[in-house]
Amino acid sequence: HAVNEVERVSGERIDLDALAPFDDPGVYELIGSAETLGCFQIESPGQRELIGKFGPSDFTDIVIDISLFRPGPVKSDMVVPFLRARNGWDVPRYLHPDLVPALAETRGVVVFHEQVIKIVSIMTGCSYAYGDEARRALGSDRGQEDVRRWFIPTALERGYDAVTVQTVWEVLRSFASFGFCKAHAAAFALPTYQSAWLKRYHPAAFLAGVLTHDPGMYPKRLILADARRLGIPILPLDVNASGAEYRVEALGGEGGEDPWAPGGGGLGIRLSLSDVKGITDAESERIVAARPFAGLTDFWARAAVASDLAERLILAGAFDELYGIGEPRAVGQRGAVTRRDLLLCLSDLVRSDRVDARQLRAGGRARGLTGGRVNGHQAVQLALDLGPRPFEAGEDPAETLPLASGTGSGPRPGPGDVAVTGLPEMTADERMTAELDIIGLDATRHVLSDHLPFLRSLGVTWSEQLLKRRSRSTLLVAGVKVATQTPPVRSGRRVIFLTLDDTTGPVDLTFFADAQGPYAATVFNSWLLVGRGELRRTGPRGVSLRATGAWELTHLESVWRRVLDEVGRRVALTSRSAQGVVQPRDDVAPTAQGSQGCFRIRCDTPPARPLGLGQAQGLQLAQSRHADLMVRIGLAQPRRPQVVEVWNRLPSRLQMSCTTSRAVMTPVGSPPPGATHW
Numbered sequence: 001h002a003v004n005e006v007e008r009v010s011g012e013r014i015d016l017d018a019l020a021p022f023d024d025p026g027v028y029e030l031i032g033s034a035e036t037l038g039c040f041q042i043e044s045p046g047q048r049e050l051i052g053k054f055g056p057s058d059f060t061d062i063v064i065d066i067s068l069f070r071p072g073p074v075k076s077d078m079v080v081p082f083l084r085a086r087n088g089w090d091v092p093r094y095l096h097p098d099l100v101p102a103l104a105e106t107r108g109v110v111v112f113h114e115q116v117i118k119i120v121s122i123m124t125g126c127s128y129a130y131g132d133e134a135r136r137a138l139g140s141d142r143g144q145e146d147v148r149r150w151f152i153p154t155a156l157e158r159g160y161d162a163v164t165v166q167t168v169w170e171v172l173r174s175f176a177s178f179g180f181c182k183a184h185a186a187a188f189a190l191p192t193y194q195s196a197w198l199k200r201y202h203p204a205a206f207l208a209g210v211l212t213h214d215p216g217m218y219p220k221r222l223i224l225a226d227a228r229r230l231g232i233p234i235l236p237l238d239v240n241a242s243g244a245e246y247r248v249e250a251l252g253g254e255g256g257e258d259p260w261a262p263g264g265g266g267l268g269i270r271l272s273l274s275d276v277k278g279i280t281d282a283e284s285e286r287i288v289a290a291r292p293f294a295g296l297t298d299f300w301a302r303a304a305v306a307s308d309l310a311e312r313l314i315l316a317g318a319f320d321e322l323y324g325i326g327e328p329r330a331v332g333q334r335g336a337v338t339r340r341d342l343l344l345c346l347s348d349l350v351r352s353d354r355v356d357a358r359q360l361r362a363g364g365r366a367r368g369l370t371g372g373r374v375n376g377h378q379a380v381q382l383a384l385d386l387g388p389r390p391f392e393a394g395e396d397p398a399e400t401l402p403l404a405s406g407t408g409s410g411p412r413p414g415p416g417d418v419a420v421t422g423l424p425e426m427t428a429d430e431r432m433t434a435e436l437d438i439i440g441l442d443a444t445r446h447v448l449s450d451h452l453p454f455l456r457s458l459g460v461t462w463s464e465q466l467l468k469r470r471s472r473s474t475l476l477v478a479g480v481k482v483a484t485q486t487p488p489v490r491s492g493r494r495v496i497f498l499t500l501d502d503t504t505g506p507v508d509l510t511f512f513a514d515a516q517g518p519y520a521a522t523v524f525n526s527w528l529l530v531g532r533g534e535l536r537r538t539g540p541r542g543v544s545l546r547a548t549g550a551w552e553l554t555h556l557e558s559v560w561r562r563v564l565d566e567v568g569r570r571v572a573l574t575s576r577s578a579q580g581v582v583q584p585r586d587d588v589a590p591t592a593q594g595s596q597g598c599f600r601i602r603c604d605t606p607p608a609r610p611l612g613l614g615q616a617q618g619l620q621l622a623q624s625r626h627a628d629l630m631v632r633i634g635l636a637q638p639r640r641p642q643v644v645e646v647w648n649r650l651p652s653r654l655q656m657s658c659t660t661s662r663a664v665m666t667p668v669g670s671p672p673p674g675a676t677h678w
Contacts, residue, residue, distance in 0.1 A: 001209035002198050005248045009205070009267065016194045022059040027193060030200045031056050034541055037226045037506070038210040039195045041066050041188055043217055045485070045497050045508040053083050053542030060105070062189040067111045067180040077174075082109040083538075095168050096160065098122055110175055112182040123168065124154040144173055204232050204267035208246040212272065220275070221441045222482045222501050229505060233268035234443055237276070237318040239299060240292045244284045246272045275439040276316065278309055295322065296342055297417040300349045307350045314342045315426075315434040317444070323418065328428050340423040446503045447480055451528070454557045455502075460530070463505030466545075471537035477507045477545065478530045478553055484523060498523055498547065500531065509533050509547040519550040528553035 007013045034052040036042045042051055047069055056062050068079055084090035085107035092107040094100050102118035103110065110116060113135060120131035134151070137143030148169065155165045198206040207227045211220055224234055235241070235249060247270045273284045283305045293299040296319060300310065313319065320326075323337045426434070429450070435443055448455075461475040469475060479500030486494055496511040509531050511523065522529070530553050533545030 001212050001245070002202060002205040005205040005208055006202050009248050009250060014202075016197075019194060019197055022193050024197065024200075026200050027196050028057050031062070031196050032541060035226075035505070036196065036199075037218065038207060038223060039199060040191045042192055042196075045483070045499050045506075046487075048506075049508065049538070049542055049544050050079075053538045054086065055541065059189060059193065062192055063182065063185045064106060064111060066188050066192065067182070067185045068109075070180050073109065073111055073175075073179070078109040078111065078171075082107050082111075085109075095119075095171065096123075096164050099168075110171055111179070112185070113179050114182050116172060116175060116179065119168065119172065120151065123158065123160060123165070124151060125158060138172060138175070148173075203227070203230050204248045204269055207232065208248050208269050211246040211269070218482050218499070219440075221447075221480075222506065224441060224443065225446060225501050225503065227269055228446070235268045235270040236320065236443060237271045237273070237313070237316050237439070238321045239287060239303075239313065239318045240322065242270055242273045242318065243288050244272065244274050244281070246270065271439065271441075271443055275441065276309070276312055276318075277438050277440070278306075278312065283309060293322070295417040296345055297349065300346070307346065310346055311343065312438045314339055314346060316438045317431070317435075325425070328425050328431065335420055336425075337418050337420055338423055338425040340426070341418050341421050344421060344423075345418045448478075448501075448503050448528070451478075451553060451557060452503075454560055455530075455553075457560070458530070458556075460502070463502050463507045465504075466507070466535065466543045467541060469535050471535055473535050474532065474548070475535055475545065476530060476532055477509070478502055479507055479528075481523075481527055481529055482506065496520065496523060498529075498531070498550070500529060507531075507545070509545045509550075511547045511550075515546075515548055519547075522550050522552055526550075526552045530556055 003014050003016065030036070031039075031042065031051055032055045034048045036048060036051065041047065042065070047065075050069055051065055054061065054065055054068075056065055064082075067073070068082065073079055073082075081090070081093060085092040092104075094103055094108040099119055099122060102115050102122060106112075106115070110119070113132075116135045116138075117128055117131040120126065120134050121128055124131075126134075134147050137147050151172075152165055152169060155168070156162065160168075195206070198209075204227070207223055207230075210223050214220065227234060233251065241249070248267050249270050251266050251268050273279060273287060283303075287299075287303050287305065290299075290302040293302070296314075299319075303310075305313075317325070317339070319342055320339075323342070325337060325339060428445075431444065432442060432447065435441060436447070455478050458476060458478070460478045461469060463477075463479075466475075477500060479502035481498065482501050483497075483499040485497040487497070493513045494516070495513070496516060498509045498511065500507045500509070510533075511519065516523075530551045531545070531547055532549040533547040536544045536546060538544060
């Protein structure tokens with residue numbers, strides 16, 4: 001799909017088989033960045049963490065990476081030693097000097113089936129063919145016992161000491177039949193490289209292909225978010241532009257020289273009709289065959305779709321471009337058509353159809369040229385002249401035309417078949433709800449966008465900031481849940497892998513058994529989540545979060561807003577009681593820059609431990625570079641409030657927040673004279 005889209009848009013035919021010798025630095029830069037959503041074999045949370053630690057630099061590294069992420073190497077605990085040797089943190093450790101030729105490629109770690117065959121051959125003197133028979137026998141308990149009774153005595157007879165033989169046998173037994181054939185891994189690595197190449201140099205076409213064929217690792221909304229991060233616009237549903245597949249469209253402007261640069265080379269991705277709830281292949285084909293449409297009435301006459309589908313298309317914005325319906329406004333534009341107007345027009349068309357049907361049954365005039373609506377595939381009718389012609393490809397819908405009076409200009413008029421009733425346009429929240437219900441995607445804006453003020457106030461760390469945080473630091477993250485996985489692990493205990501999308505990228509949290517008790521239900525049953533975890537740096541770009549908590553975002557935000565309202569009420573009462581007269585503290589002397597300010601905060605509920613600056617459960621300050629602060633924290637005493645005083649020697653902006661969950665922070669008094677930015 002991606003190759004065909006590139007050819008359709010640019011005329012260039014890509015030959016993926018001509019990418020050998022697979023040494024493009026840009027491809028390995030992309031893979032090493034772990035921004036591999038949609039890429040074959042390397043898009044899962046575990047693989048993205050592994051390649052971030054690994055940092056593949058050639059095709060053999062991709063082969064090794066794919067082979068490492070298998071039960072055999074994981075079960076035999078070979079991944080960590082390989083990565084430590086690979087990154088230079090440890091010297092390669094070989095089971096025996098004789099095995100160096102067999103294991104040098106993978107730094108002493110057994111990864112491939114071929115290496116098992118070589119180890120058996122070297123230590124027993126058998127042929128490779130017999131070694132392969134032994135490898136196959138390792139796949140069953142009975143076969144393992146047969147191989148053990150032969151392998152250990154034979155290796156001892158060839159002069160290997162008992163400790164070495166036993167160590168090698170444990171590795172072979174753990175590896176069993178769960179390893180990977182190197183030739184098989186190379187066959188997997190080829191489409192891995194090709195998909196990474198397409199994402200690096202043709203990201204819009206590649207992601208359009210991923211969205212169309214839906215490989216299933218992640219929901220489509222995460223792929224759309226990935227496209228936005230790459231600067232690729234998501235073009236809305238349009239009855240005159242959307243097809244049965246996701247298509248790439250030129251945006252009219254000239255793209256950058258590098259398609260990987262923001263903007264995706266001047267291309268956007270048009271949403272597909274196939275994602276509209278309830279649409280059939282026949283209806284999609286008729287819409288594509290009958291267009292362009294001059295208006296809703298023309299669409300209803302020739303597309304021959306069900307009324308509920310036409311209603312869903314209106315609510316999802318598929319007629320917005322045709323009628324010039326833009327972003328929702330606080331105050332509606334006089335004389336502008338809204339989606340509600342379109343819904344009223346549709347109801348009139350449906351009612352007219354019913355009248356025609358009754359007349360037809362009574363022997364009256366039939367509706368249209370065919371005598372009624374039809375089902376299934378059909379030859380479409382010719383376009384009706386119901387208004388101005390549709391916009392031509394590349395034509396600017398915002399082009400203005402002279403008004404009737406000949407003075408001034410205004411927006412280009414719509415088709416003219418819909419009466420303007422003055423009904424308000426759908427709000428942004430109503431549009432988002434309609435999108436999620438009808439196409440299952442937050443296409444026009446990220447679903448988390450309404451919660452960003454709360455998340456910034458909470459001090460969450462975004463995905464793009466994780467690499468800048470210290471290892472072992474405790475962080476808050478938040479986002480939309482896109483995946484939960486509970487794969488089998490070596491310990492046999494359940495481990496939950498949670499992936500969130502926070503608008504800047506995916507965030508992966510790992511819930512081990514000790515952290516699941518209070519939070520597992522929240523993880524599985526909530527959609528918007530706030531998570532807490534300990535950061536681990538495990539490689540050049542390898543980061544992981546060991547989760548220690550999870551909460552429903554909307555519940556936390558409602559508590560936050562309730563507290564803000566209560567604090568605001570208290571501040572207002574305090575200000576009114578002071579009657580606008582602010583008395584500075586007696587122990588604060590004026591300075592040349594103006595009056596000093598002291599803002600006092602009191603913990604009404606004693607915290608579990610004394611507050612401290614920079615602590616995860618303490619006071620956090622965000623100040624401008626012109627502020628001159630001194631902080632004084634009162635001693636914590638049993639059953640008595642703890643007072644925190646923040647002195648600002650300059651009248652500059654100061655924002656304060658407390659992340660102590662067991663303390664309620666309230667301002668005491670009013671700001672002093674001269675402190676104008678509190």
